[in-house]
Amino acid sequence: MIKPERRYPRMIINLSAIRENASKVAQLCHSRGIELVGVTKLSLGNPTIAKVMRTAGVDKIGESRLKNILNLYQNGVPGPFQLLRIPMLSEIPQAVRLVDEFLVSMPEAAFEIDKQAGELDKNVSIVYMIDVGDLREGVWFENAVDEILSVAGKLKHAILRGIGTNVGCYGGVLPTKENMTVLIEIAKELESKLGYKLVISGGSTVTLSLLENGALPEGINQFRVGEGIILGTDATGDRDIPYLRQDTVILEAEVIEVDYKPSVPVGELGKDAFGRTPRFEDKGYRKRIILAVGEQDVKPDGLIPLVDGLHVLHASSDHLIVDTTESTETFKLGDIVRFRMSYGCALRAFTSPYVEKIFIED
Numbered sequence: 541m542i543k544p545e546r547r548y549p550r551m552i553i554n555l556s557a558i559r560e561n562a563s564k565v566a567q568l569c570h571s572r573g574i575e576l577v578g579v580t581k582l583s584l585g586n587p588t589i590a591k592v593m594r595t596a597g598v599d600k601i602g603e604s605r606l607k608n609i610l611n612l613y614q615n616g617v618p619g620p621f622q623l624l625r626i627p628m629l630s631e632i633p634q635a636v637r638l639v640d641e642f643l644v645s646m647p648e649a650a651f652e653i654d655k656q657a658g659e660l661d662k663n664v665s666i667v668y669m670i671d672v673g674d675l676r677e678g679v680w681f682e683n684a685v686d687e688i689l690s691v692a693g694k695l696k697h698a699i700l701r702g703i704g705t706n707v708g709c710y711g712g713v714l715p716t717k718e719n720m721t722v723l724i725e726i727a728k729e730l731e732s733k734l735g736y737k738l739v740i741s742g743g744s745t746v747t748l749s750l751l752e753n754g755a756l757p758e759g760i761n762q763f764r765v766g767e768g769i770i771l772g773t774d775a776t777g778d779r780d781i782p783y784l785r786q787d788t789v790i791l792e793a794e795v796i797e798v799d800y801k802p803s804v805p806v807g808e809l810g811k812d813a814f815g816r817t818p819r820f821e822d823k824g825y826r827k828r829i830i831l832a833v834g835e836q837d838v839k840p841d842g843l844i845p846l847v848d849g850l851h852v853l854h855a856s857s858d859h860l861i862v863d864t865t866e867s868t869e870t871f872k873l874g875d876i877v878r879f880r881m882s883y884g885c886a887l888r889a890f891t892s893p894y895v896e897k898i899f900i901e902d
């Protein structure tokens with residue numbers, strides 16, 4: 541048997557780097573009185589990463605999948621746990637046992653949580669999601685106050701702890717002073733009618749930029765951050781976050797063929813295995829390598845080679861073709877090539893059972 545540390549493809553997960561990122565984001569949030577939910581969903585709810593986040597100062601763990609929360613719980617990760625995806629009615633009975641804070645967007649879900657919380661005699665918080673324009677989950681902001689007040693008045697066991705919003709995920713809407721202020725105004729109206737302070741869960745990775753440059757309106761007091769901590773990047777804002785580390789997760793793949801071939805195929809052309817019509821530019825003969833990694837392991841267009849001059853040409857399920865002509869390095873069979881990854885690519889790598897996960901400290 542090949543030892544796990546010699547199996548490829550593999551991901552090298554640097555826990556020191558993730559710890560540093562979590563600690564920096566926690567300090568940034570805590571210095572403004574903001575609670576930080578550390579989001580693990582990118583890592584398939586990895587318990588090691590969740591523990592690192594919690595010990596680095598993250599206040600609670602956010603997960604989109606109940607199955608991941610169960611795994612975290614069974615691996616001794618200290619909660620509290622926030623369920624990020626609005627719950628399926630069918631999962632609420634089990635979810636109430638495991639989850640401390642729910643994000644909801646419909647009255648029926650809130651009532652079902654309330655009912656189950658009563659049966660289990662458990663303290664459960666609800667954060668009601670409001671859509672300020674991105675068009676993913678949440679009650680449309682113009683209808684929010686009425687709907688939320690009516691729900692809050694009917695809860696018997698669960699408490700309406702706050703309101704929240706999500707941006708950047710469907711419409712690609714960026715967080716701004718304006719849309720954050722919409723949330724705060726709604727909270728003020730609700731607070732005056734309910735008679736208590738609400739949590740305002742306004743931010744994710746993309747919102748960190750508002751925090752950094754002092755543009756976050758006063759009142760937002762919970763952030764839910766995953767990508768920034770685990771990758772040090774902000775996909776929606778399209779940046780590497782300058783004070784965070786990006787060497788947190790690295791993909792390594794092994795060379796299984798070294799080639800010198802034409803850049804245009806020979807023969808009649810159909811579509812590729814994924815129904816795509818490949819395009820080719822004639823650059824003459826090119827130096828290429830094939831790596832033993834593919835669509836089942838990564839999102840090929842999200843691979844960023846750590847060696848200069850490499851260009852990912854194409855991937856099928858199990859083969860990745862890389863043009864090495866412009867690189868000063870020469871490759872041979874058995875060499876290992878290293879990549880950084882985009883959010884989507886890292887998500888697939890964490891989720892793929894074919895990718896070994898190796899944890900290191902530096």
Ligand SMILES: *Cc1c(COP(=O)(O)O)cnc(C)c1O
Pocket residue numbers: 579581604624625643706743744745746764765766767768
């Ligand atoms: C994924 C998710 C987050 C975290 O987003 P990042 O961009 O990874 O920081 C926050 N809130 C909700 C509702 C999410 O689904």
